[in-house]
Amino acid sequence: MMIPPNDARSPPIAAAGKQTKLHPDILKLGLVSFLTDLSSEMIFSVFAVFFTTIAGASAALLGLIEGLADFSASALNYLAGWLSDRSGKRKSFTIAGYGFSTLAKILLLVSNSIIGLSLFRVIERLGKGFRGPPRDAWLSSVADEKTRGYSFGVHKALDKSGAVLGPLAAYGLLRWLGESAGTYRTLFWVAFVPAVLGVAMLALIKEPPGVRHERESLGQNWQLLSPGFKRFLIPAGIFSLAYFSLGFLLLKAHATGFSVTDIVLLYALFNALCVMAAPLVGKLGDRVGRRRIIVMGYALYGLINLGLMFASSQWELIALFACYGVFYAIDESQNRAFIADIEPERRATAVGVYNFVTGVLYLPASLAAGALWALAPNLAFGLAALLSGLAIAAFVTLR
Numbered sequence: 088m089m090i091p092p093n094d095a096r097s098p099p100i101a102a103a104g105k106q107t108k109l110h111p112d113i114l115k116l117g118l119v120s121f122l123t124d125l126s127s128e129m130i131f132s133v134f135a136v137f138f139t140t141i142a143g144a145s146a147a148l149l150g151l152i153e154g155l156a157d158f159s160a161s162a163l164n165y166l167a168g169w170l171s172d173r174s175g176k177r178k179s180f181t182i183a184g185y186g187f188s189t190l191a192k193i194l195l196l197v198s199n200s201i202i203g204l205s206l207f208r209v210i211e212r213l214g215k216g217f218r219g220p221p222r223d224a225w226l227s228s229v230a231d232e233k234t235r236g237y238s239f240g241v242h243k244a245l246d247k248s249g250a251v252l253g254p255l256a257a258y259g260l261l262r263w264l265g266e267s268a269g270t271y272r273t274l275f276w277v278a279f280v281p282a283v284l285g286v287a288m289l290a291l292i293k294e295p296p297g298v299r300h301e302r303e304s305l306g307q308n309w310q311l312l313s314p315g316f317k318r319f320l321i322p323a324g325i326f327s328l329a330y331f332s333l334g335f336l337l338l339k340a341h342a343t344g345f346s347v348t349d350i351v352l353l354y355a356l357f358n359a360l361c362v363m364a365a366p367l368v369g370k371l372g373d374r375v376g377r378r379r380i381i382v383m384g385y386a387l388y389g390l391i392n393l394g395l396m397f398a399s400s401q402w403e404l405i406a407l408f409a410c411y412g413v414f415y416a417i418d419e420s421q422n423r424a425f426i427a428d429i430e431p432e433r434r435a436t437a438v439g440v441y442n443f444v445t446g447v448l449y450l451p452a453s454l455a456a457g458a459l460w461a462l463a464p465n466l467a468f469g470l471a472a473l474l475s476g477l478a479i480a481a482f483v484t485l486r
Contacts, residue, residue, distance in 0.1 A: 110229040113238050115292050116222060117245030122285030123185060124246050127211070128253030129278040130195065132354040133261075134208065135334035136347045137271060142201050146338065150457020152205050153332035154450035160212035160219075161446020168220035168439025177225040177435070178294035184218020185289055189282040195275040199268065219442055224435035227427040228295055236377060236424045240369025243420035247365065250358035253278070258351040266347055309440070315429040316437050320444050322482035323422070326385055327448035329392075329474035331456035331467065333357075336411065339395060339464060340404050353408050360412025361419075368417050369424070377425040378486065382479055384417035389475030392468040 138144045138152070171180050191211035194203055230238035257274055264270040340350050372380040391414060394407050423438060430437035459466040 109234075109238060109241060110231075112229045112292060112295065113226060113242055114245070115288075116226060117242045119185070119285045119289045119292075120242065120246035121249040122281040122288065123188070124249030125253045125256070126192070126249075126278045126280070126282035126285070127188070128250040128354070128358065129257045129274060130192070130253075132254035132257050132351045133271065133274070133347065134204075135332075135337045136341060136350060138201075138204055139338075140347070141268065141271070142199065142204055144201050144204075146460055147457045148201075148205075149334055149338075150332070150453045150460070152208050153334050154453030154457075155205075156208045156212045157332070157446050157449030157453060159209045159446075160216040161442045161444075161449070163213060163217045164220055164439035164442035164446065165436070166439070167217045168224070168433075168435040168437070171221035171224060171435040172433050176294065177221045177228075178289075178292065180221040181218045181225065182286065182289055184214045184216070184222075185282075185286050186214070187217060188212075188214030189279075189286055190214075192275070192279050192282060196272075196279065199272065216442060216446070220435040220439035223423050223427075223438045225295065226423075227434045230427075234373055235427060236369035236372035236380075236421060237366060238369070239420040239424040240365040240367070240372075240416070243365040243369075243416060244362045247358045247361040247416075249281075251355050251362055254351045254355035254358065258348060258355070261348050261351065312433060312437060312440065313430050316426065316440075318485045319425070319429065319482075320441065321485055322385075322478045323441060324444055324448055325474060325481050326388075326478035327445040328452050328455075329388065329471040329478065330445075330449060331452045331471065332449075333411075335456055335460060335464075335467065336395070336408070338460075339398075340408075342464070343399070343401055343404050345401065345404070353405065356405065357408045357412040357415070360409045361416045364413045364416035365420050368413075369420060372421050372424065377421050377428065378482075380417055380421045381425060382482060384414055384421070385475050385479045385482065387414045387417070389472045389479075392472040392475065395468040396465045396472075 135149060135153075139146060139149055144152075167180055167184070171177055188211050191207055191214060194207040194210070197203070226239060226242055227235070256277070260270060260274050260277065264273060337350050337354065340353055341347070345353060368380055387410065391407055391410050394403070394410075398404055398407060422441070426437050426441055427434050455470065456467040459470065
């Protein structure tokens with residue numbers, strides 16, 4: 088397979104000894120993300136199993152809720168990006184998104200019903216969608232162009248560090264208090280605290296100056312986005328149809344013999360590998376070009392799903408979860424850095440459009456995975472592997 092040449096807008100990393108230091112805001116925003124993920128991942132590491140085994144929901148309903156959650160995470164992306172670029176402001180929209188996600192967690196404190204859990208999962212993701220574009224545009228504006236991939240990688244590493252400690256904290260509570268409804272309620276209360284601290288810290292960060300595009304309507308804004316970015320949406324959309332919820336991997340682990348407590352440790356392993364890989368793949372993208380890194384991410388995801396079709400032992404699942412952490416590091420950091428390369432003027436809007444398009448497609452992806460899972464889980468993994476290959480072909484063709 089021919090790999091696309093390096094992106095002209097992705098220069099090699101600076102020579103040793105001449106690298107630009109990371110901007111302080113990258114580390115500060117990373118700490119905010121760390122606290123938020125510490126809170127969220129304490130909950131998400133147990134959510135799929137809790138939802139289906141304790142609350143009594145079906146795997147099909149889990150697929151629906153996860154798809155709706157992914158859709159809600161993208162529903163406000165375009166609007167948030169457009170508003171941020173239109174006003175030139177990043178901080179106020181970022182705070183609004185983090186704050187909304189924090190408030191949504193109150194639902195877990197007052198209700199553990201299927202309806203309450205479903206509403207929490209969907210509403211909490213609305214906040215994530217609203218904060219993403221302005222925050223990523225904020226990161227793009229302060230990151231040096233020569234180390235942009237590394238900057239996004241460091242932010243993602245800090246972000247996912249919370250996702251390592253969150254499942255470990257959940258594991259500790261489950262081991263200490265036992266797997267019961269009361270333990271889960273305690274876990275939800277503990278998870279609420281770092282979310283509040285993250286919002287408080289974000290309020291203390293000084294907002295960078297921004298460029299206003301105040302006379303652009305949503306339609307004009309779309310027309311002015313770069314052709315290269317619009318072409319990128321095609322392979323990204325195809326790949327999104329393959330990208331079903333991680334909850335199905337957790338169910339696969341449960342079916343392979345892992346207990347709920349052990350699954351929390353698997354989730355922590357996935358996040359730990361993401362933390363270690365994110366800065367490294369960021370540096371690699373700065374050096375060889377982010378186009379190659381994106382193709383590598385698509386290929387790795389396809390191979391993981393092929394592996395899931397045949398995995399039958401616990402050690403195989405452990406290896407696949409580790410690989411999934413590396414893939415996630417690529418997908419969650421380098422796509423945003425690539426968008427910043429090909430859309431320098433309206434980055435918040437571009438990230439918003441990307442998140443909206445991919446998020447809309449996550450819904451049918453999770454619905455299809457839920458339906459295929461009811462027939463045979465391997466059908467879901469096989470479809471994901473096939474679509475990953477099609478996404479690579481589209482990306483190479485439309486380079």
